[in-house]
Each structure stands twice: as structure tokens, then as C-alpha cells.
Amino acid sequence: MAKHIVVIPGDGIGEEITAGAVKVLQKIDEVCHIGLTFEKKPAGGTAYDLCGSPLPEDTIEAAKKADAILFGAVGGDKWDNVDPKLRPEQAVLGLRKALGLYVNLRPVKVPEVLAEYSPLKPDIVTGTDVLIVRELVGGIYFGDRCESEIHNGVERAWDLENYSVPEVQRISTFAMKAAQKRRHKVTSVDKANVLATSRLWRRTVIDVAKDYPDIDLNHFYVDNCAMQLALNPKQFDVIVTSNLFGDILSDEAAVLGGSIGMMPSASIGEMTSLYEPIHGSAPDIAGQGIANPCATILSAAMLLRYSLDEDVAADKIEKAVDAALADGWRTPDLYKEGFKKADTQKMTDVIISKIQ
Amino acid sequence: MAKHIVVIPGDGIGEEITAGAVKVLQKIDEVCHIGLTFEKKPAGGTAYDLCGSPLPEDTIEAAKKADAILFGAVGGDKWDNVDPKLRPEQAVLGLRKALGLYVNLRPVKVPEVLAEYSPLKPDIVTGTDVLIVRELVGGIYFGDRCESEIHNGVERAWDLENYSVPEVQRISTFAMKAAQKRRHKVTSVDKANVLATSRLWRRTVIDVAKDYPDIDLNHFYVDNCAMQLALNPKQFDVIVTSNLFGDILSDEAAVLGGSIGMMPSASIGEMTSLYEPIHGSAPDIAGQGIANPCATILSAAMLLRYSLDEDVAADKIEKAVDAALADGWRTPDLYKEGFKKADTQKMTDVIISKIQ
Ligand SMILES: CC(C)[C@H](C(=O)O)[C@@H](O)C(=O)O
Ligand SMILES: CC(C)[C@H](C(=O)O)[C@@H](O)C(=O)O
Numbered sequence: 001m002a003k004h005i006v007v008i009p010g011d012g013i014g015e016e017i018t019a020g021a022v023k024v025l026q027k028i029d030e031v032c033h034i035g036l037t038f039e040k041k042p043a044g045g046t047a048y049d050l051c052g053s054p055l056p057e058d059t060i061e062a063a064k065k066a067d068a069i070l071f072g073a074v075g076g077d078k079w080d081n082v083d084p085k086l087r088p089e090q091a092v093l094g095l096r097k098a099l100g101l102y103v104n105l106r107p108v109k110v111p112e113v114l115a116e117y118s119p120l121k122p123d124i125v126t127g128t129d130v131l132i133v134r135e136l137v138g139g140i141y142f143g144d145r146c147e148s149e150i151h152n153g154v155e156r157a158w159d160l161e162n163y164s165v166p167e168v169q170r171i172s173t174f175a176m177k178a179a180q181k182r183r184h185k186v187t188s189v190d191k192a193n194v195l196a197t198s199r200l201w202r203r204t205v206i207d208v209a210k211d212y213p214d215i216d217l218n219h220f221y222v223d224n225c226a227m228q229l230a231l232n233p234k235q236f237d238v239i240v241t242s243n244l245f246g247d248i249l250s251d252e253a254a255v256l257g258g259s260i261g262m263m264p265s266a267s268i269g270e271m272t273s274l275y276e277p278i279h280g281s282a283p284d285i286a287g288q289g290i291a292n293p294c295a296t297i298l299s300a301a302m303l304l305r306y307s308l309d310e311d312v313a314a315d316k317i318e319k320a321v322d323a324a325l326a327d328g329w330r331t332p333d334l335y336k337e338g339f340k341k342a343d344t345q346k347m348t349d350v351i352i353s354k355i356q
Numbered sequence: 357m358a359k360h361i362v363v364i365p366g367d368g369i370g371e372e373i374t375a376g377a378v379k380v381l382q383k384i385d386e387v388c389h390i391g392l393t394f395e396k397k398p399a400g401g402t403a404y405d406l407c408g409s410p411l412p413e414d415t416i417e418a419a420k421k422a423d424a425i426l427f428g429a430v431g432g433d434k435w436d437n438v439d440p441k442l443r444p445e446q447a448v449l450g451l452r453k454a455l456g457l458y459v460n461l462r463p464v465k466v467p468e469v470l471a472e473y474s475p476l477k478p479d480i481v482t483g484t485d486v487l488i489v490r491e492l493v494g495g496i497y498f499g500d501r502c503e504s505e506i507h508n509g510v511e512r513a514w515d516l517e518n519y520s521v522p523e524v525q526r527i528s529t530f531a532m533k534a535a536q537k538r539r540h541k542v543t544s545v546d547k548a549n550v551l552a553t554s555r556l557w558r559r560t561v562i563d564v565a566k567d568y569p570d571i572d573l574n575h576f577y578v579d580n581c582a583m584q585l586a587l588n589p590k591q592f593d594v595i596v597t598s599n600l601f602g603d604i605l606s607d608e609a610a611v612l613g614g615s616i617g618m619m620p621s622a623s624i625g626e627m628t629s630l631y632e633p634i635h636g637s638a639p640d641i642a643g644q645g646i647a648n649p650c651a652t653i654l655s656a657a658m659l660l661r662y663s664l665d666e667d668v669a670a671d672k673i674e675k676a677v678d679a680a681l682a683d684g685w686r687t688p689d690l691y692k693e694g695f696k697k698a699d700t701q702k703m704t705d706v707i708i709s710k711i712q
Contacts, residue, residue, distance in 0.1 A: 140551065151520065157552040158553060162512055164511060199440070200513035222604055251582050
């Protein structure tokens with residue numbers, strides 16, 4: 001049975017990097033006979049320019065029917081003065097909500113070959129292998145809010161942080177199951193010494209963990225976690241946290257891990273899921289053909305693993321990326337003397353040539 | 357006129373480190389003739405054990421009348437099962453609110469001698485000099501909250517993030533003035549692409565900045581700031597942000613800067629201000645006389661500078677700490693071969709001997 005992938009390149013370098021990843025998927029399809037079909041849809045600033053909305057109905061409809069979505073990146077200075085409700089990032093938030101993408105998975109893995117790109121000292125970072133499990137459709141991102149009101153005689157704005165027991169059960173169950181396939185350790189991150197939401201979060205996670213006696217669960221305050229990620233990232237296996245804390249911690253972890261040009265992500269829903277590199281749309285280098293396609297290619301590998309259950313195909317892609325790096329190929333963002341320089345096209349071709 | 361300092365040692369190593377800092381202040385008083393008087397008051401778990409409250413009325417009253425407060429640290433596993441409202445950290449939150457300590461100042465300065473203790477590579481971190489200005493009595497820390505309610509048929513909890521225009525004006529004015537005494541650059545950190553509070557924050561900061569044409573203002577999203585602190589901390593001069601984002605970013609910045617045993621802080625109010633090291637109460641080493649007193653001693657220097665306008669005295673302390681380090685003295689947390697090992701007492705004595 002054919003598997004239908006909706007490709008949403010978005011803005012900036014989105015077009016180039018998703019094109020590279022699609023080529024890799026096509027090659028894998030030849031090798032593994034998955035039967036992939038592709039369909040391209042607009043989103044972000046490009047879509048806004050095209051039809052006045054960063055997330056056209058037609059894109060949402062296609063995404064809903066897809067077996068999986070491959071997403072590039074959205075955004076750019078060009079749309080800085082557009083009404084906030086129509087800005088490119090609304091495409092991201094809108095898709096998460098419309099598709100119910102309740103988990104954001106952000107693996108940060110630092111093999112020796114990438115450690116030199118980390119701002120951290122090599123002995124601290126080499127060997128890091130953490131999976132951040134971020135709740136993605138709840139919390140303060142989607143709570144009630146007020147842009148402006150008069151309260152006690154002065155103007156104020158507010159946003160409601162909120163979590164329900166079922167929301168926390170769902171995300172922590174996901175984290176427990178993910179840890180069972182890894183090193184059996186879950187760190188739940190909250191601010192339970194201050195926030196009521198965090199106290200509900202913590203007691204619910206503790207409750208869920210009772211069904212997972214093989215999992216070693218601990219709890220960190222978010223400020224301490226921000227410290228520990230820098231001091232000793234190797235201590236972590238799976239980190240599970242709220243939408244807002246996850247936004248901050250997963251970006252911190254990503255840069256500590258070295259090049260953000262190498263970091264994939266998955267946003268998982270009940271019906272379909274979306275895969276995207278964590279780096280942005282990089283308008284400054286868009287159209288030059290020099291963007292690093294690896295994060296998007298590795299996102300495509302996650303797509304095969306999580307949405308299509310094609311673990312063998314996913315492994316092949318990940319190994320091909322490793323092999324290209326081991327051979328000394330580097331895109332400009334990672335290039336140093338002594339290596340072989342590759343543009344987007346070349347890097348993609350090298351990776352394809354390594355697929356066995 | 358005498359200047360009255362209330363000393364609140366708190367729990368764990370609090371007693372040892374504040375004792376060291378008081379000795380340094382007494383020495384400075386001999387040299388600079390400030391006329392310091394000291395009074396000790398309980399808070400934290402120790403106070404809870406003593407009289408059933410982590411923040412006795414008597415401590416609050418004394419603090420209110422003080423010219424400045426020198427605080428140690430509170431907390432410890434021992435009080436993990438105490439009712440949340442009576443836990444040691446309530447002393448911290450309670451003092452902030454009772455005294456209106458609306459600014460938390462967290463300088464992170466990384467001279468060459470400390471760079472080796474940073475988890476970051478030396479070329480990235482050496483020379484970092486950032487001042488984080490965190491709003492401390494507003495935001496989600498002190499908004500309404502609900503521990504448990506039934507909403508749409510399920511149990512949920514919530515916390516209200518909220519900021520008023522005057523609150524943001526006050527903290528951003530403080531940041532602008534601080535930057536005028538430094539490198540004239542302010543980075544305001546928010547999440548304006550998602551939160552209404554952040555949008556009010558941003559437009560208010562922009563408004564306040566109009567009165568400070570000599571200040572170069574820019575805006576970072578909190579997730580990006582968490583990245584940039586690790587990638588290039590030297591780009592920052594003054595960072596101004598909300599209570600919650602400040603909690604996370606200032607701890608991240610502190611560890612990236614090297615030893616948290618060296619990091620002071622100030623919490624400034626209209627009437628009085630409180631000074632404390634950023635490290636915790638370290639119950640595991642309490643009573644052994646080996647804690648690093650430097651962060652508390654440097655907090656005492658901030659006290660002289662910000663509360664008593666004794667810049668010369670503050671400089672003398674900071675220079676004495678630098679001189680002790682330059683001479684090779686290290687407490688166990690920073691000790692490496694080739695250095696001279698000092699316990700709390702010895703480090704304090706060396707610093708005192710360097711005061712000129
Ligand atoms: C674009 C923005 C709304 C988004 C978020 O905050 O979730 C981004 O930072 C991310 O992490 O995917
Ligand atoms: C103890 C805790 C409530 C406090 C905070 O979150 O403000 C601490 O982390 C701090 O930063 O001083």
C-alpha cells in the first residue's frame with residue numbers, strides 16, 4: 001500500500017533542504033520498496049504572500065490525510081510587520097493544533113565526530129544521547145490569554161498556563177514508553193516549588209510511572225535542568241516537560257549538542273505526524289544552495305521510523321549520514337580546514353551514495 | 357551614621373559562608389569607616405524547626421528596618437515532606453514579596469582565571485561580562501493560581517502569567533540605567549511570538565527605551581536566548597526579562613560562566629535590598645568548613661555598592677578576591693593540582709589579608 005507524504009517546504013532554505021530529503025527518501029524507496037508518494041503544499045510567509053494566510057485550508061486538509069508530513073522551516077524578517085495572527089510561525093502553531101501533534105521529540109546525540117562543533121568542552125559533551133519529550137498542544141501556548149485589560153487601574157496582559165491530568169498522563173506515558181526502548185530513565189522537569197500546574201504535573205507523572213516499574217524516574221526544577229544540561233548532559237536519557245519549558249530546554253540542548261544543522265525533530269499526533277529540522281529558515285543564505293540538508297534528512301529518517309514503522313530504512317539513512325561525515329564531507333556551516341566542502345546538492349548526493 | 361545589616365544565614369552552609377562574609381565586611385569597615393552594625397535572624401528550614409515558620413514575623417520586621425540584608429541559602433532534603441507553604445524556599449519568595457524586591461541582579465563575569473571552570477570552551481567564554489536583570493515580584497510567580505479544579509470534565513491546575521505596564525516600565529528603566537553604567541546595550545527577552553504578556557512586555561520596553569537614546573536595545577525570544585548564551589555569551593551586556601524566564605536564563609548563564617561558587621546576586625527593592633550567593637545550601641557539605649565563601653563575599657561587595665553607595669569599599673573586596681585567586685588559593689570545589697587548597701576560614705583570611 002502506498003504511503004503518502006505531504007511536503008511543506010515553507011520559507012527561506014525550506015525549499016532546498018526538503019528537496020534534498022525527498023531525494024533521499026526516493027532513493028530509500030527504491031532500495032526498500034515502501035511505495036512513497038509525495039505532494040507539495042505551501043505554508044508560512046510564502047503562503048501568506050501567495051494567498052493571504054500562513055496556513056491555507058488546503059494545506060491543513062492535505063496534511064490531515066497524509067501518512068506523514070515533511071516540513072522545512074518558516075519565517076523571515078520580511079514578514080516582521082505582518083499582523084501577529086498571520087505571521088509565518090502561526091503555520092507551525094496552527095498545524096500542531098489542527099493535527100493534534102501532542103508530542104515534540106527532540107533527540108540530541110553527540111558522537112565524537114560532532115563534539116568539536118559543540119560550545120561545550122569535548123569531555124563533557126561527547127557521548128551525550130538525550131531525548132527531549134515536549135508536550136506540544138497544551139500549556140501556556142494554547143491557554144486563554146488577554147492582550148490588554150485594565151486591572152487595579154493599570155493596563156495589564158495575561159496568559160494562562162494550564163494542564164489537565166489526562167494531558168499529563170498522555171505525554172508522560174509517551175515518555176515512559178520511549179525510555180523503555182532506551183536506557184530506562186525519565187527526568188520530569190517542572191517548577192513545582194512555585195507553580196500549581198507543576199505540582200499537578202509532578203503528581204500525575206509519579207502516578208503514571210507506577211505502571212512502569214522498570215523506569216527510573218527523577219524530577220528536576222527547570223532552572224536546575226538548564227544548569228545540568230550544560231554541566232553534565234550525559235546524565236540524561238529521556239526528559240519530559242511542558243510546552244514552554246520544553247521550548248527553552250530543547251533549544252539549549254540542541255546548541256550544546258553541537259551543530260543545529262544536524263538536529264532533527266518529530267511532532268507526533270494520533271492521526272499523523274510532522275517531521276522537521278530544528279534550525280530555522282535562514283533567509284540570509286536562502287536560494288544559494290549551501291544549506292546543510294542533514295537535519296532534514298535525519299528528520300526524514302525519523303518519519304520512516306515513527307510514522308511508517310520502517311526501522312530498517314531509517315537506520316540506512318542515519319548510517320549514510322554518519323558515513324558521509326566520517327568521509328570528511330561538510331557543508332559550509334561545519335566546514336573547517338582539512339575537510340571536503342559540500343553544498344546542499346553534493347551533501348545530498350554523497351548521503352544517497354552511501355545508502356546500501 | 358551607622359549602617360545596619362541584617363544577616364540571615366538560613367540552612368546548610370549558610371552559617372559558614374555568611375560568617376566569612378561578615379568578617380570581610382568588618383575588616384572593610386575598619387579600613388573605610390562605614391560604621392556597620394550586624395544582627396542575625398533565622399529563616400528557612402532552620403527557622404521552621406525553631407518556630408514552625410520558614411519566615412518568622414520577627415525576621416521580616418528586622419529585614420524591613422535594615423539598611424541591607426545579607427542572606428546565605430535555604431533548603432535541604434530534610435524538609436522535602438513539609439507542607440509546600442512552609443518549605444524553606446517560601447522564605448525566599450516571602451522576603452521578595454514583603455520587601456518588594458523587584459529586581460534580581462545576576463552578574464556573570466568570566467575572567468581568564470575562572471574560564472577553565474566553565475563547561476564552555478575557553479575561547480567562547482573568556483571575557484564574558486553580562487548582567488541579568490530579572491523581574492522578581494511579578495509574573496507567574498505571584499499571579500493567581502489554582503491547584504485543582506474540574507474543567508470540561510477533567511481535573512486541571514492553572515497559574516496566571518501576568519504583567520502590567522508599570523511593572524515592565526519599572527524593571528526596564530532599571531535595566532536601561534544599569535546599561536548606561538556599562539556597555540550601553542540591553543537585550544530584552546520574551547516569547548512575543550506566543551504570549552500576550554510578552555507582547556505587552558516588548559512594546560513597553562520599546563517605549564521606555566525612547567527616553568534612553570544612548571542605549572542599543574534588541575529583543576530575543578527566550579528559546580533563542582537560551583541558545584545564544586551557550587553559543588556566544590560575549591554578545592550580551594544587560595539582559596532584562598520576566599521572573600520565570602529570568603529564573604531559567606540566569607541559572608544557565610551562571611553555570612556557563614564557570615563556578616557557581618563564585619556567583620553573587622542582589623535583589624533590589626525601594627526600601628531595602630538583599631544580597632546572596634546563587635548557589636544553594638549544599639546540605640551534603642554543611643558544617644565541614646569547606647564551602648567556598650567567595651560568592652557570599654562578592655554579594656557583600658554588591659551590598660556595599662548598591663545599598664550603601666560605598667563603591668570604593670566594594671572595589672577593594674572584589675580586588676581582594678581576584679588577588680586571592682591570582683595567588684593560587686582555591687576552595688575544594690575549584691581545587692586542581694598545582695593550586696593551594698583553602699577551606700572556608702583560610703579563603704576568608706586570605707581575602708581579608710588582601711584588602712588594602
Ligand atoms: C515558532 C515558535 C512558535 C515555536 C515554539 O515556540 O514552539 C518554535 O520556537 C519551536 O520550538 O518550534
Ligand atoms: C527557590 C526558588 C523559588 C527560587 C526561584 O525560582 O526564584 C530560586 O530558584 C531562585 O532563582 O532564587
